[in-house]
Amino acid sequence: MKNSLADRSSGGIICAALITIFFFSGPLHSQEDLVSLSVKKIAPPSSLLATDHKYDNGNSISLSWVPSIDDALMNNPIVAYKLYRSSNDTEPNLIAELPPGSSYFLDNGVSTDNSYSYSVSASTNAYEVLSNRTESITPQSEWINYNKKYLFLMVMIISGAIMYFIVSAKRGKELFVRKIAGLEAIDEAVGRATEMGRPIMYIPGIQDMDDVQTIASLTILGRITRTIAEYDSKIFMPVARSLVMTAARETIKASYQAASRPDSYSDDMVNYITDEQFGYVAHVNGLMVREKPATVFLLGAFFAESLILAETGNSIGAIQIAGTARPAQLPFFIAACDFTLIGEELFAASAYLSGEPMQLGSLKGQDVGKAIAMFFVLLGVLAATVSAAWDIELFNNLLDNLNELFS
Amino acid sequence: MSLILARKEKRSSMDIGMFFAALLTLGIFSFLYKDNPVYKVCEAIFVGVSAGFWAITYFFDNIHKKFWLGVFPQEGDSPDYWLWGGAILGFLMLLRISNKIGWIARWPLSFIVGATAGLYMMLYFVSNALNQVADTMMPIVAYASDNSVLWLDTFGNFIVVLGVVTGLIYFFFSKEHKGLFGTGAQVGTWFLMITFGASFGYTVMSRMSLLIGRLDFLFGDWLGLF
Amino acid sequence: MRREIPLIITTVTGLVFAISYFIPHMPFGNSENIFGEWISIVQAFAIWLGVLNLVKVSIDKILSKKGDAYYSYIVIISLGIMLIVGFWDGLSGLYADPPYPVIDDSTSFYWIFKNIYTPLTSTMFAMLAFFVASASYRAFRARNFQATLLLIAGFFVMGGRVPLFDLMISGITDVPVFSHFADWIMTYPNTAGQRAIMIGIALGIMSSSLRIILGIERSHIGGKS
């Protein structure tokens, strides 16, 4: 339980107490009395320096000082450093008490409207000794935080890459996106449902339209329902949010029109169940068991219900294609479903199927980011490993530069 | 390793609240047998009570304590007029309930979406991309203080670097997974599977804990059996 | 108007939050904080919007007189009780001397929290324990190499994080081999996988944030680009 610091301060207390008892066995004295008596006083902290804290909104001043020479590791008489601040030359106030050994403090209770001066004291259990007061200082607000220049550079490079590819995709440049396993299976899964004469179930997760995963899911839905319309299979889609219901109906309707079968569409394909997580799951479970869909799509934002849905789908022998960006739910999909879109693949799938230049372009831009990340990982590992093993200057410098870049 | 005998204190307290709590617990658990009216009643109570709980805590902690006392301070403080901005946006948000002027709720929504986008862009880039890349840039070979090689840690470091790089290859969409690149992606999926396996193990742990907590309540707190 | 104003709001707030990372000076440094306070207040209103929505949906159900209308009465009644009790306790707490909060353990609101809300929400989630076990029995199959890897990792984590496997080998060795192994899986391969996912998601968030701030992505205001 005890650590060295605790020992140190309690040692200090005992020491100070002993001194007090030794010299003053009379009645209790006030603090001024104690100081005025001829005890060998501890030295005050020195060289207190107050400087404006750089690159902030003018709300902090950094203070540094040289600790008292009596600030020792063993039997430390000092129990704390006390910082006093006076604003606009008014009466000083105690602003902080710091443990022995401290030599730095960031005062962030200031503003650009006032000027401040500081003093610091080393205090024992019995008395305290003050350092000199600093000159008055007014904190400054800076325009640009130069500490973050490399961060800014990196953000610009990656944002630039994303923007560049969005623009070039819009101009009609063909952008390649690799095949994604689950997507290849869609047509087959829809086909199987048609052959068996059983319906297809589509679940877009339980989040509202403000979740990117739900939006991605609806994009995929558009493409799937087109195939469904062409094959003339049946789809049903229970949803947990009313907004999702409206959006999904629009999407499916558009797909049926695109497949020139607008008459086959009906609003009954999409139904709002309830916002309540487990209420929704209980209903969907019952629906699955009753309707026995041949194919189940679980694409979107899923939470704890993922395993219940995936397991029920598995138990009725449906082909299941799942996808979510939530890592904690992926194991259940991977174990119980035939194909799973993992994390980013869900978004990639939606970009791939939508064919929209904006989506494809930003996907490509993200890939540039990944390439940069991989490059720096490999370079950094090389530099660090060589530098640690053989201490070659070139690699040492490289490592230093990399560290600065990423600091 | 072996099991050690420990002592537990017996506890039991029967009050009316405990009785209600136990009843509702059993009511929800009845769903495990099959969906039934008792469960549905409990669920309905749950929906109502939890909505009420959230509404009340948000009202007193935020709307009253932060906004109301901020613009109408009790003693001596100067009012913070900026807070009205939030209240106006909040009020516009409530208009969403109306079909006619519900579109105006897009204003506060855009405000939140914009702020989240701006904040997240930087936060995720720094914490989840930059810092993670920076930490992966490490010496593969780990040395002990006496300069001997720590083989197990070295292997671990290698695994981390390999996993990060191949994992990123897997999530690379603008290049076909063929040849060496394909092998990399393949290895990447292995790492992802181990990650999901670990996640699965932890999920089981979490879910079982929740059940144990409830059983402890039923048998310990309520019935006082141990 | 219906489109332009939301777009301007999105862009301005987005830029303020992104730029204040680099420019601490007024107005960026300050507006970031003021906006933060606004968001806090807007979210509190959003919760009340949810309550209004719940009431609306429940009343719709009651009026449509379907079989489930029954339960909608219970939703509304329990919501009503919670609100009345909450306001009563909260307001009397404010004017008491010394004032006490609505969540003070002497209030009826707290009683409901402890004896109604807590058991219901806890039990709801505790049911997942059963479903996870049933899914393990019926759905977790080593159907291919990937699923096998997943299962093996899960196995060692489940058996190693609690002293299950280590107790089994306690006759052979006293070293908690499996605990260390589970530790190893978490610190190395798990970290690697999570990190790859993390970096990917971070870049994804960057690109979608960028699209939102620049007004290319507009689905939150109900429109396509």
Added chain:
Amino acid sequence: MANTISIILLILLGLSLVYVLVRTLKGNPIGRRIVFLYVAIAAAIPLFMDLEVPLPITTDVRNLYDALEKLPDGSKVMAAFDYDPPSAPELQPMAVAFMKYAFKRDFKIIIMGLWPQGPIQANMAIDEAMQDPEIAAKNLQYGVDYVNLGFQSGNEFVIQSMGTAFKTMFPKDYRTTPYDSIPLMRNIVNFSNIDFVMNFSSGEPGTIQWVQIAVDRFGSVLGAGNTAVQAPQVYPYLRAGQMVGLLGGMSGAAEFEKITAEKGKASTFILSQMIAHAIVIILILIGNVAYFSEKRKKK
């Protein structure tokens, strides 16, 4: 006595699993309800037993403990409670053990929550810690030794604004005491005056946001207790040093109770946890044995 009966029952339960195996192999798997029953019994029986499980302390728990030990007595520690009652079985034992440890070390505790239920859970943890005779003897004062700032809405934006000044988000504590009249808060403006942040989290907003904002932007030192579902996701932060340590789920809680010598609920739950894991492992095995034997038959 209870131990013997419980162990016999567990053995019987184990034997009956052989029957489950045989049935499953014959292509006639047991129903969901029987699986449910197995889980319930397996988790319940150990609760009646008085056995303590030997627990090795994992690195992440030890690192957190070491970081706490390094803090001087009387340090200012922020405890952020971001969870609700369902996660209490995992997180409450951590919170209680942490409070006991912190009070014994004379840490000054500042409590807040990004979840409305968080500060209530914090009060419960404090009440339980106060039962400890050593802590009761200290006669700790609200507002001087600890303070509960309460809940504030705004998720990650709350932490963001707290980076400038806590007061902007918490103008009053949960009892509506103005920030400036709380003795403990007088010298605390923002994170730079806090020595350590401890976060108990079961989701978002939670540990991830604390890392991203309090640590990476404002330079705090962070330790966390997480539910097991969330724990694997924060390991990269742990390795990168963005967090000093982690208590993951029930086992993390039990280890923390052990290392701080504040035995509590997690230590008694861990046996149940162990048996429950065993049942899940066996069920997976049975399912897979049946799957492979069926596959072989088909060939």
